Amino acid sequence: DVKVTQSSRYLVKRTGEKVFLECVQDMDHENMFWYRQDPGLGLRLIYFSYDVKMKEKGDIPEGYSVSREKKERFSLILESASTNQTSMYLCASSSLSGRAYGTQYFGPGTRLLVL
Amino acid sequence: KNQVEQSPQSLIILEGKNCTLQCNYTVSPFSNLRWYKQDTGRGPVSLTIMTFSENTKSNGRYTATLDADTKQSSLHITASQLSDSASYICVVSAGANNLFFGTGTRLTVIP
DSSP states (O other): OOOEEESOSEEEEOTTOOEEEEEEESSOOSEEEEEEEETTTEEEEEEEEEETTEEEEOSOOTTEEEEEEETTEEEEEESSOOGGGOEEEEEEEEOSSSTTTSOOEEOOOEEEEEO | OOOEEEEOSEEEEETTOOEEEEEEEOOSSEEEEEEEEEOTTSOOEEEEEEETTOOEEEETTEEEEEETTTTEEEEEEOSOOGGGOEEEEEEEEETTTEEEEOOOEEEEEEO
C-alpha cells in the first residue's frame, strides 16, 4: 500500500512564525502536491513538484514556498504565518507523468491554526 | 470556465438506505473523473476512476456512472453503513496537467 505521511496532525503557531510542514511518501512517486482545504472551497493546489528540485506554482502559491531535495520528501514552508493561513493542509503523491493522470494518494492532513 | 459542482452539499440518510450523489462538470478537454471518499480528519481516498469511454464502474457498494455527453457523474451507495459517513469529492482531470475539484458532499448515515 502507498503510504503518505505528514509530520504533524495538528499545529498551533503564532502570526509571523516560520512554519515547516513535511511530507514523505514511500512509493517512489515522481509527483507530489500540497493542497489546502477550507470549508466550502474544497481542495486548492498550492504547489506541485514532478521531480527532485523541480516545482510549479499551483492556484494559490502566495505566502508559501516548497522544497524537494529528495524524491520521497516534499516540504511546504510558510515564511511568515498569517491568520488567513489557518487551514487543513494535505499532501499527495502520484506516479504517472502528467499530474492529472495518476491517482493521487493523500496523507492524513495537518490542521494548522495560526493565532 | 472549468468548474465541478456537486450536489447536494450535505445529506443525511438512515442506515441501510441507498443514496445518490451528483457531480456536474464543465471541464475541457476531459481526461478522467474520480470520486474520492474523505473521512473526517483524514485525507481523501480514491474510490473510482472513469475515462471518457466508461459509463459505469463499481467498487463494492459504490457505483459510479458517467455521462460524457451531458457532463454528469453520479455516485450511488447501496445499503449504506455507518462507516459511509464521510465527504465525497468529485475530481475531474483536463488534459495532462489540470485537476478540478468539487467542494464535496457531506454524507451522514444515522442508525
